Amino acid sequence: MFRTLTIGVGLTLTLLLAACTQSTAQPAIQREPSTTTKQVKTSNEPAVQVSRANFERIQLAVTENDYASTLTQVKALFGKATRTTETKFPSYEQPLKTYIWENTTKSLAGATVTISFHDGLAVAKSYQMAKLATNPRVTTDLVTKLKPGTTYSQVVTKLGPPNAVNNVATKHRNIQVLTYNQIKDQPQTAITLVFHQNELAEKTRSAL
Numbered sequence: 001m002f003r004t005l006t007i008g009v010g011l012t013l014t015l016l017l018a019a020c021t022q023s024t025a026q027p028a029i030q031r032e033p034s035t036t037t038k039q040v041k042t043s044n045e046p047a048v049q050v051s052r053a054n055f056e057r058i059q060l061a062v063t064e065n066d067y068a069s070t071l072t073q074v075k076a077l078f079g080k081a082t083r084t085t086e087t088k089f090p091s092y093e094q095p096l097k098t099y100i101w102e103n104t105t106k107s108l109a110g111a112t113v114t115i116s117f118h119d120g121l122a123v124a125k126s127y128q129m130a131k132l133a134t135n136p137r138v139t140t141d142l143v144t145k146l147k148p149g150t151t152y153s154q155v156v157t158k159l160g161p162p163n164a165v166n167n168v169a170t171k172h173r174n175i176q177v178l179t180y181n182q183i184k185d186q187p188q189t190a191i192t193l194v195f196h197q198n199e200l201a202e203k204t205r206s207a208l
Contacts, residue, residue, distance in 0.1 A: 048079045052107040052161060058115060058125050060169035068121040068169075074099070078113070087116050089124065091170045096123065104130075107161070124168040134182040135160040143180075143191050143203060150200040152176055155193060163190075174198065181208060 054077040061068035075081075082102045086095035096116040104111050104127075111130035115122055138159050146155060155178065156162070164179040176195040183189050194202035 048077065049105050050078050050101045050103055050108060050113055051105040052127075052130075054078060055108065055113060055125065055127060055165075058122055060122055060125065060167060060174065068123070070122070071099075071117055071120050074115050074122060078115075079103075087114075087124075089116070089168065091168070091173075092118060098124075111164075123170065124166075126164070126166040128164045130161070130163050132161060132163055132182060134184065134187075135180075136184050138180050138182055138191070139184050140186055140189070140191075140205075143193075146193070146200060146203065148200055152178075152195050152198050152200075155195075155200060 057077060058069045058074055059067050078101050081099040083100050085098050085100065087098040088095045096118055098114050098116040101113040104113060107130075108127055109131045111127040113127045114125070116124040142158065146158075159180060162178040163181040164177075166175075166177040168175050174195075174197050176198070178193045178195075180191045180193075183191060188208050190206050190208055192204045192206070193200060194204075
Protein backbone atom coordinates (compact mmCIF):
# COMPACT_ATOMS: atom_id res chain seq x y z
CA MET A 1 0.00 0.00 0.00
CA PHE A 2 1.02 3.59 -0.29
CA ARG A 3 0.38 6.57 1.95
CA THR A 4 -1.73 9.64 1.30
CA LEU A 5 0.33 12.74 0.53
CA THR A 6 -0.94 15.97 2.08
CA ILE A 7 1.71 18.44 0.89
CA GLY A 8 2.78 19.51 -2.59
CA VAL A 9 5.53 17.82 -4.56
CA GLY A 10 7.72 20.90 -4.52
CA LEU A 11 7.54 21.11 -0.74
CA THR A 12 8.18 17.38 -0.46
CA LEU A 13 11.33 17.72 -2.53
CA THR A 14 12.52 20.68 -0.48
CA LEU A 15 12.02 18.83 2.79
CA LEU A 16 13.81 15.75 1.47
CA LEU A 17 16.78 17.81 0.37
CA ALA A 18 16.93 19.70 3.63
CA ALA A 19 17.13 16.41 5.51
CA CYS A 20 19.60 14.71 3.19
CA THR A 21 22.12 17.43 2.30
CA GLN A 22 24.32 20.05 3.93
CA SER A 23 24.60 23.71 3.05
CA THR A 24 28.20 23.15 1.96
CA ALA A 25 27.34 20.56 -0.68
CA GLN A 26 28.79 21.29 -4.11
CA PRO A 27 28.04 19.80 -7.53
CA ALA A 28 30.35 17.18 -8.94
CA ILE A 29 33.18 18.00 -11.29
CA GLN A 30 32.23 17.93 -14.94
CA ARG A 31 33.77 15.02 -16.78
CA GLU A 32 33.26 13.38 -20.13
CA PRO A 33 30.32 10.94 -20.22
CA SER A 34 31.25 7.42 -19.14
CA THR A 35 29.93 4.22 -20.68
CA THR A 36 27.24 4.18 -17.99
CA THR A 37 25.83 7.57 -18.95
CA LYS A 38 22.18 7.17 -19.91
CA GLN A 39 21.68 7.23 -23.66
CA VAL A 40 18.42 8.19 -25.38
CA LYS A 41 17.47 6.54 -28.65
CA THR A 42 17.79 8.75 -31.67
CA SER A 43 14.67 9.81 -33.55
CA ASN A 44 13.60 11.87 -36.53
CA GLU A 45 12.62 14.78 -34.27
CA PRO A 46 14.48 18.10 -34.65
CA ALA A 47 17.59 18.26 -32.50
CA VAL A 48 16.71 21.61 -30.88
CA GLN A 49 13.35 21.50 -29.12
CA VAL A 50 11.90 21.30 -25.62
CA SER A 51 10.90 17.64 -25.75
CA ARG A 52 10.88 14.89 -23.17
CA ALA A 53 13.63 13.07 -25.09
CA ASN A 54 15.91 16.11 -24.78
CA PHE A 55 14.90 16.56 -21.13
CA GLU A 56 16.10 13.01 -20.45
CA ARG A 57 19.43 13.79 -22.16
CA ILE A 58 20.29 16.43 -19.56
CA GLN A 59 22.67 14.92 -17.02
CA LEU A 60 22.98 15.84 -13.34
CA ALA A 61 26.19 15.03 -11.46
CA VAL A 62 25.90 12.93 -8.33
CA THR A 63 29.49 11.84 -7.60
CA GLU A 64 32.86 13.31 -8.52
CA ASN A 65 33.14 10.88 -11.43
CA ASP A 66 29.76 11.80 -12.91
CA TYR A 67 29.13 13.97 -15.93
CA ALA A 68 26.93 17.08 -15.62
CA SER A 69 25.46 18.95 -18.57
CA THR A 70 26.67 22.50 -19.07
CA LEU A 71 24.50 25.54 -19.78
CA THR A 72 25.80 25.59 -23.35
CA GLN A 73 24.81 21.95 -23.85
CA VAL A 74 21.33 22.51 -22.43
CA LYS A 75 20.76 25.51 -24.71
CA ALA A 76 21.89 23.38 -27.65
CA LEU A 77 19.08 20.94 -26.78
CA PHE A 78 16.31 23.37 -25.81
CA GLY A 79 17.19 26.59 -27.58
CA LYS A 80 16.67 30.01 -25.99
CA ALA A 81 14.91 30.02 -22.61
CA THR A 82 11.56 31.77 -22.15
CA ARG A 83 12.87 33.53 -19.05
CA THR A 84 15.30 33.16 -16.15
CA THR A 85 14.94 33.45 -12.41
CA GLU A 86 16.76 32.53 -9.19
CA THR A 87 15.82 29.50 -7.13
CA LYS A 88 16.77 28.86 -3.52
CA PHE A 89 17.83 25.30 -2.67
CA PRO A 90 18.65 24.18 0.91
CA SER A 91 21.82 22.54 -0.44
CA TYR A 92 23.33 25.86 -1.55
CA GLU A 93 24.01 29.09 0.31
CA GLN A 94 23.21 31.32 -2.67
CA PRO A 95 20.19 31.12 -5.02
CA LEU A 96 20.87 29.25 -8.24
CA LYS A 97 20.30 30.64 -11.72
CA THR A 98 17.29 28.86 -13.19
CA TYR A 99 16.31 28.83 -16.86
CA ILE A 100 12.65 28.29 -17.79
CA TRP A 101 11.21 26.98 -21.06
CA GLU A 102 7.50 26.97 -21.93
CA ASN A 103 7.51 26.30 -25.69
CA THR A 104 7.31 22.52 -25.28
CA THR A 105 6.52 19.86 -27.86
CA LYS A 106 3.60 17.41 -27.68
CA SER A 107 5.65 15.03 -25.53
CA LEU A 108 5.59 17.70 -22.78
CA ALA A 109 2.39 19.49 -23.81
CA GLY A 110 1.49 22.33 -21.46
CA ALA A 111 4.47 21.76 -19.19
CA THR A 112 6.93 24.28 -17.80
CA VAL A 113 10.53 23.03 -17.88
CA THR A 114 13.17 24.39 -15.51
CA ILE A 115 16.91 23.70 -15.28
CA SER A 116 19.03 25.14 -12.45
CA PHE A 117 22.79 25.62 -12.61
CA HIS A 118 25.66 25.95 -10.15
CA ASP A 119 29.01 27.09 -11.56
CA GLY A 120 27.69 26.46 -15.06
CA LEU A 121 26.68 22.83 -14.41
CA ALA A 122 23.12 21.50 -14.22
CA VAL A 123 22.22 20.45 -10.68
CA ALA A 124 18.41 20.37 -10.89
CA LYS A 125 15.87 19.76 -13.62
CA SER A 126 12.11 19.53 -13.62
CA TYR A 127 8.94 19.78 -15.63
CA GLN A 128 5.48 20.32 -14.21
CA MET A 129 1.91 19.52 -15.26
CA ALA A 130 2.47 17.94 -18.64
CA LYS A 131 -0.95 17.28 -20.18
CA LEU A 132 -0.47 13.71 -21.30
CA ALA A 133 -3.12 11.29 -22.52
CA THR A 134 -4.51 8.80 -20.02
CA ASN A 135 -2.24 5.78 -19.86
CA PRO A 136 -4.19 2.54 -19.19
CA ARG A 137 -1.05 1.00 -17.67
CA VAL A 138 -1.13 3.38 -14.69
CA THR A 139 -3.36 1.69 -12.11
CA THR A 140 -3.26 1.81 -8.32
CA ASP A 141 -2.75 -1.96 -8.28
CA LEU A 142 0.38 -1.74 -10.44
CA VAL A 143 1.77 1.15 -8.38
CA THR A 144 1.12 -0.78 -5.16
CA LYS A 145 3.15 -3.71 -6.52
CA LEU A 146 6.21 -1.56 -7.23
CA LYS A 147 8.89 -2.68 -4.80
CA PRO A 148 11.45 -0.50 -2.99
CA GLY A 149 14.69 -0.46 -4.96
CA THR A 150 12.98 -0.49 -8.35
CA THR A 151 14.95 1.85 -10.59
CA TYR A 152 13.71 5.06 -12.19
CA SER A 153 13.96 3.61 -15.70
CA GLN A 154 12.12 0.42 -14.70
CA VAL A 155 9.22 2.44 -13.30
CA VAL A 156 8.95 4.65 -16.38
CA THR A 157 9.06 1.57 -18.59
CA LYS A 158 6.14 0.07 -16.65
CA LEU A 159 4.05 3.21 -16.14
CA GLY A 160 5.01 5.39 -19.08
CA PRO A 161 5.94 9.11 -19.03
CA PRO A 162 4.97 10.94 -15.80
CA ASN A 163 3.03 14.21 -15.69
CA ALA A 164 5.76 15.83 -13.61
CA VAL A 165 9.44 15.22 -12.79
CA ASN A 166 11.63 16.86 -10.16
CA ASN A 167 15.28 15.81 -10.05
CA VAL A 168 17.90 17.44 -7.81
CA ALA A 169 21.49 16.23 -7.53
CA THR A 170 24.26 17.30 -5.19
CA LYS A 171 27.67 15.76 -4.68
CA HIS A 172 26.38 12.87 -2.56
CA ARG A 173 22.64 12.80 -3.16
CA ASN A 174 20.29 12.37 -6.11
CA ILE A 175 16.56 12.69 -5.48
CA GLN A 176 13.97 12.15 -8.20
CA VAL A 177 10.24 12.68 -7.77
CA LEU A 178 7.77 11.44 -10.38
CA THR A 179 4.07 12.35 -10.38
CA TYR A 180 1.35 10.57 -12.32
CA ASN A 181 -2.05 12.28 -12.61
CA GLN A 182 -3.69 10.00 -15.17
CA ILE A 183 -4.69 7.02 -13.02
CA LYS A 184 -7.02 4.65 -14.86
CA ASP A 185 -9.07 3.46 -11.88
CA GLN A 186 -8.78 6.65 -9.77
CA PRO A 187 -8.89 9.67 -12.12
CA GLN A 188 -8.99 12.16 -9.22
CA THR A 189 -5.82 10.80 -7.65
CA ALA A 190 -2.16 11.70 -8.16
CA ILE A 191 0.57 9.15 -7.49
CA THR A 192 3.96 10.42 -6.35
CA LEU A 193 7.07 8.24 -6.43
CA VAL A 194 10.30 9.31 -4.70
CA PHE A 195 13.68 7.86 -5.70
CA HIS A 196 16.97 8.11 -3.80
CA GLN A 197 20.07 7.43 -5.88
CA ASN A 198 17.85 6.13 -8.71
CA GLU A 199 16.04 3.59 -6.50
CA LEU A 200 12.38 3.78 -5.43
CA ALA A 201 12.17 4.77 -1.77
CA GLU A 202 8.64 6.09 -1.21
CA LYS A 203 5.14 5.91 -2.75
CA THR A 204 2.40 8.37 -1.86
CA ARG A 205 -0.90 9.55 -3.28
CA SER A 206 -3.07 12.64 -3.03
CA ALA A 207 -6.39 13.93 -4.33
CA LEU A 208 -6.32 16.25 -7.34
